Amino acid sequence: EADIYQTPRYLVIGTGKKITLECSQTMGHDKMYWYQQDPGMELHLIHYSYGVNSTEKGDLSSESTVSRIRTEHFPLTLESARPSHTSQYLCASSYGSLGHTGELFFGEGSRLTVL
Amino acid sequence: QQQVKQSPQSLIVQKGGIPIINCAYENTAFDYFPWYQQFPGKGPALLIAIRPDVSEKKEGRFTISFNKSAKQFSLHIMDSQPGDSATYFCAASGETSGSRLTFGEGTQLTVNP
Numbered sequence: 001e002a003d004i005y006q007t008p009r010y011l012v013i014g015t016g017k018k019i020t021l022e023c024s025q026t027m028g029h030d031k032m033y034w035y036q037q038d039p040g041m042e043l044h045l046i047h048y049s050y051g052v053n054s055t056e057k058g059d060l061s062s063e064s065t066v067s068r069i070r071t072e073h074f075p076l077t078l079e080s081a082r083p084s085h086t087s088q089y090l091c092a093s094s095y096g097s098l099g100h101t102g103e104l105f106f107g108e109g110s111r112l113t114v115l
Numbered sequence: 116q117q118q119v120k121q122s123p124q125s126l127i128v129q130k131g132g133i134p135i136i137n138c139a140y141e142n143t144a145f146d147y148f149p150w151y152q153q154f155p156g157k158g159p160a161l162l163i164a165i166r167p168d169v170s171e172k173k174e175g176r177f178t179i180s181f182n183k184s185a186k187q188f189s190l191h192i193m194d195s196q197p198g199d200s201a202t203y204f205c206a207a208s209g210e211t212s213g214s215r216l217t218f219g220e221g222t223q224l225t226v227n228p
Contacts, residue, residue: 033215041202041221043159048215058215090158103149104216106158 003027006091006107013081014115021076021110023091030095032074033104036060037088049074081114088112118142119207121219128195129227136190136222138205143186145207149216150179150190153202162203163190195226 004025013019025032034047035058045058049068063085064078074093078085090109094102121138128134138148149164165172165179165188172179176193192199205219 041204041223043204043218043221045215059217092158103161103164104151104159106160108156108158 004091004093004105004107006089006110008110009108010111010113012113012115015080015082017081017114019078019081019112021089021091021112023074023076023107024072025074025093025105026072027093027095027105028071029093029105030071031093031102032068033092033094034058034064034066034074034076035090035092035106036062037090037109039087043090047076081112083114086112086114118217119205119219121205121222123222124220125223125225127225127227130196132195132226134192134195134199134224134226136203136205136224137187138189138207138219139185139187140207140217141186142207142209142211142217144209144211145217146209147207148179148181148188149206150177151204151206151218153204153221159202159204192224195224197226197228200224200226 007022030051032049035043036046044060046062047066049055055066088109088111091107092104094104119140150162151159152162153159163174163177167183178191181188203222206216208216
């Protein structure tokens, strides 16, 4: 069973608010990821990190930012939320050396609704 | 740019049927092809994975068939059960993608009792 946790699970906020989605894992994985999942299911990588102080943008452009100050923690922040940010955000982590894909362990997701 | 195309988008079968989900990829440098299963309200979880040195891999009722020359792979679920109803994602990765997975669009499978 994966030990990766996301909070909050559900969040409804007004436009212009700053929000932070938390993600923590207790598996000691170096690699962590944020995916945005459309209502129609498709998963889009928006941020990833291969270790502390390392963050990169993913394949889908996002106005969110991330930080990786500790191995186990990978929070995602939206400075000014808009209705277009309404989505489900999934955090994941994996082991494996650079270039080798290990199994992704996903959290249960944070469903964000911006009014 | 969609590098992994998945079909069908949705699939309904009767209990005991054999649903088949297909994926095609473009990047010949991909060398790892997993399938993930997602239940409502949960994150995806790894179901089964294959590397291109074999043409088939079976784990329980789940089988991946892999055709390297056609750049296609598929998931077969034998003796499907209502509990298999979920969304299934194929994915692919390789060293050129820095080990990041590229996911297919997903298939919503419903197995009727």
